[in-house]
Amino acid sequence: xxxxxxxxxxxxxxxxxxxxxxxxxxxxxxxxxxxxxxxxxxxxxxxxxxxxxxxxxxxxxxxxxxxxxxxxxxxxxxxxxxxxxxxxxxxxxxxxxxxxxxxxxxxxxxxxxxxxxxxxxxxxxxxxxxxxxxxxxxxxxxxxxxxxxxxxxxxxxxxxxxxxxxxxxxxxxxxxxxxxxxxxxxxxxxxxxxxxxxxxxxxxxxxxxxxxxxxxxxxxxxxxxxxxxxxxxxxxxxxxxxxxxxxxxxxxxxxxxxxxxxxxxxxxxxxxxxxxxxxxxxxxxxxxxxxxxxxxxxxxxxxxxxxxxxxxxxxxxxxxxxxxxxxxxxxxxxxxxxxxxxxxxxxxxxxxxxxxxxxxxxxxxxxxxxxxxxxxxxxxxxxxxxxxxxxxxxxxxxxxxxxxxxxxxxxxxxxxxxxxxxxxx
Numbered sequence: 001x002x003x004x005x006x007x008x009x010x011x012x013x014x015x016x017x018x019x020x021x022x023x024x025x026x027x028x029x030x031x032x033x034x035x036x037x038x039x040x041x042x043x044x045x046x047x048x049x050x051x052x053x054x055x056x057x058x059x060x061x062x063x064x065x066x067x068x069x070x071x072x073x074x075x076x077x078x079x080x081x082x083x084x085x086x087x088x089x090x091x092x093x094x095x096x097x098x099x100x101x102x103x104x105x106x107x108x109x110x111x112x113x114x115x116x117x118x119x120x121x122x123x124x125x126x127x128x129x130x131x132x133x134x135x136x137x138x139x140x141x142x143x144x145x146x147x148x149x150x151x152x153x154x155x156x157x158x159x160x161x162x163x164x165x166x167x168x169x170x171x172x173x174x175x176x177x178x179x180x181x182x183x184x185x186x187x188x189x190x191x192x193x194x195x196x197x198x199x200x201x202x203x204x205x206x207x208x209x210x211x212x213x214x215x216x217x218x219x220x221x222x223x224x225x226x227x228x229x230x231x232x233x234x235x236x237x238x239x240x241x242x243x244x245x246x247x248x249x250x251x252x253x254x255x256x257x258x259x260x261x262x263x264x265x266x267x268x269x270x271x272x273x274x275x276x277x278x279x280x281x282x283x284x285x286x287x288x289x290x291x292x293x294x295x296x297x298x299x300x301x302x303x304x305x306x307x308x309x310x311x312x313x314x315x316x317x318x319x320x321x322x323x324x325x326x327x328x329x330x331x332x333x334x335x336x337x338x339x340x341x342x343x344x345x346x347x348x349x350x351x352x353x354x355x356x357x358x359x360x361x362x363x364x365x366x367x368x369x370x371x372x373x374x375x376x377x378x379x380x381x382x383x384x385x386x387x388x389x390x391x392x393x394x395x396x397x398x399x400x401x402x403x404x405x406x407x408x409x410x411x412x413x414x415x416x417x418x419x420x421x422x423x424x425x
Contacts, residue, residue: 016217016218016219016224017218017219017224018224018227018228018231019157020157021218021224021225021227021228022160022228022231022232022235023157023159023160023161024160024293024296024297025228025229025232025236026160026163026164026232026235026236026289027159027160027163027286027289027290027292027293029204029205029232029236029290030163030167030236030239030240030286030289030290034167034204034239034240034243034263034286035114035115035118035263035283035286035287036110036114036117036262036349036350037200037201037203037204037353038243038244038246038247038248038253038262038263039247039252039253039261039262040200040253040349040350040353041053041197041200041201041244042244042247042248042253042254042262043253043254044189044193044196044197044200045187045189045193045194045196045197046185046186046187046188046189046193047182047183047184047185047186047187047248048186048187048188048189048193048194048197049194049197049244049248050241050244050245050248051187051194052194052197052198052201053201053240053241053244054241055198056198056201056202056204056205057205057236057237057240057241058389059205059386059389059390060205060233060236060237061233062368062382062383062385062386062389063205063364063368063386063389063390064229064232064233065226065229065382066367066368066371066379066382066383066386067080067367067371068225068226068228068229069226069371069375069379069382070083070367070370070371070374071221071225072221072222072225072226073222073374074086075218075221076304077300077301077303077304077307078093078097078301078304078305078307078308079097079100079297079300079301079304080096080097080100080363080364080366080367080370081093081094081096081097081100081301081304081305082304083096083367083370083371083374084096084097084366084367084370085308086370086374087369087370087371087373087374088366088369088370088373090308091412092366092370093308094305094308094310094411094412094415095366095407095408095411095412096363096366096367097301097304097305097310098305098310098407098408098410098411099359099360099362099363099366099404099407099408100298100301100359100360100363101298101301101302101305101311102334102356102359102407103203103355103356103357103359103360103363104294104297104298104301104331104356105298105330105331105334105335106334106335106338106352106355106356107203107294107298107335107356108138108141108291108294108295108298108331108332108334108335108338109134109334109335109337109338109339109341109342109352110203110338110349110352110353110356111137111287111290111291111294112133112134112135112137112138112141112287112291112335112339113130113131113134113338113339113342113348113349114134114283114287114349115133115134115137115280115283115284115286115287115288116129116130116131116132116133116134116137117130117261117283117349118261118264118279118280118282118283118284119133119280119283119284120133121261121264121280122264122277122279122280123280128343128346130342131339131340131342131343132343134339134342135336135339137284137287137288137291138291138332138335138336138339139332140288141288141291141292141295141332142295142328142329142331142332144292145292145295145296145299145323145328146319146321146323146325146328146329147321147323148321148322148323159285159286159288159289159292160289162282162285162286162289163285163286163289164235164239166282166285166286167239167242167243168239168242169267170243170246170263170266170267171239171242171243171245171246173266173267173270173271174245174246174247174249174250174266174270175246176270177249177250177266177269177270178245178246178249178250179249179250179251180249182248182249182250182251183248183249192396195393195395195396196396196398198393198396199354199357199358199361199393199396199397199400200353200354200357201357202357202358202360202361202364202393203353203356203357203360204240243263246266247262247263247266250265250266250269252265252266252269256348256350261279263279263282263283264279264280264283267279291335294331295328295331295332298331299323299324299327299328299330299331300324300327302315302324302327302330302331303315303316303324303327306327309415309418309419310411310415314326315327315330338352354397354400355400355403357397357400358397358400358401358403358404359403359404359407361390361393361394361397362404364386364390365387365390365391365394368383368384368386368387368390369383369387371383371386372384372387
């Protein structure tokens with residue numbers, strides 16, 4: 001990656017203000033994480049899943065402000081790849097970029113697939129129909145991004161408001177159903193279960209870095225981005241912890257089928273009628289918002305990787321709306337390939353999520369380490385705090401820790417081959 005400090009998005013419109021910034025952040029973080037993960041991590045850790053959620057939210061504080069400070073100081077479509085390159089050299093930047101590009105693109109299988117589960121359940125269909133429904137969600141998000149970020153940002157505000165209203169409704173409906181008997185035994189799977197839950201939740205909190213790729217398209221990024229970060233931390237922490245408490249307190253998890261639609265179970269039991277249709281609509285709104293935000297951010301990363309010679313040059317091309325349309329289509333294609341695998345081989349979100357989660361973990365470790373090297377004084381302490389908290393969770397990733405090194409080797413080999421080909425020309 002290059003080490004320039006000017007925005008790589010030169011020529012791209014700077015359209016993102018504070019409302020759009022908060023909306024993009026909220027929808028980047030809340031999505032499949034709040035729909036599918038409360039049930040999944042409750043099954044992994046029992047009621048102690050609340051510790052995993054609390055630790056992840058606490059860890060989000062230094063990470064969020066570290067990435068906001070980096071993005072405000074070095075606004076660039078490369079995001080963490082640019083930060084790593086400035087701190088540790090071009091190879092580190094290229095590796096970080098590919099880690100997050102793959103994680104974010106695979107996420108466009110997980111997020112739409114979560115919506116597919118809820119809609120299939122509401123329609124009385126078998127779960128193998130979920131990938132087809134998910135493909136529609138992904139296609140809409142890709143189309144919105146191809147139309148240009150200005151349109152996408154406006155849509156994002158409406159989606160963010162809808163997400164917050166839906167989740168608050170779930171929390172309120174759950175309150176009368178909560179029984180404190182459901183909080184015992186508190187940690188049936190011990191520390192390992194809590195650790196595995198935290199690793200899964202890295203994907204749920206991945207949005208702190210995602211918006212960095214759009215930093216060059218913020219108006220007055222040094223003022224707007226930190227404010228958007230603070231507001232998002234408050235909103236996300238309340239909603240995530242509230243929904244997690246609701247799922248544990250109502251015991252709306254425990255089987256693979258329940259874990260995938262735990263919020264729907266809460267609504268149905270709380271209202272005394274079948275609320276599957278309402279929850280399915282909510283799931284589509286939430287997942288569409290998240291998919292829209294991630295297609296936008298990850299495609300800008302693809303643009304930056306291509307700009308700096310780490311991906312095919314065609315990903316740098318823009319359409320009339322200023323959107324990097326080939327990069328957007330590439331992210332959509334990777335997500336669609338995952339959906340095809342889900343349709344053919346029965347992959348579920350709980351099967352796939354560890355791969356992007358461990359890649360996000362590796363990306364965050366490298367990104368916060370870069371911040372510790374690039375900053376001084378208070379910001380360095382903030383970054384080092386984030387590094388320490390991240391390293392605590394690394395051992396719980398198990399054999400999935402092999403994924404980041406494998407991606408790094410492939411990225412370096414591909415870059416070397418491409419470089420040699422360019423020299424021969």
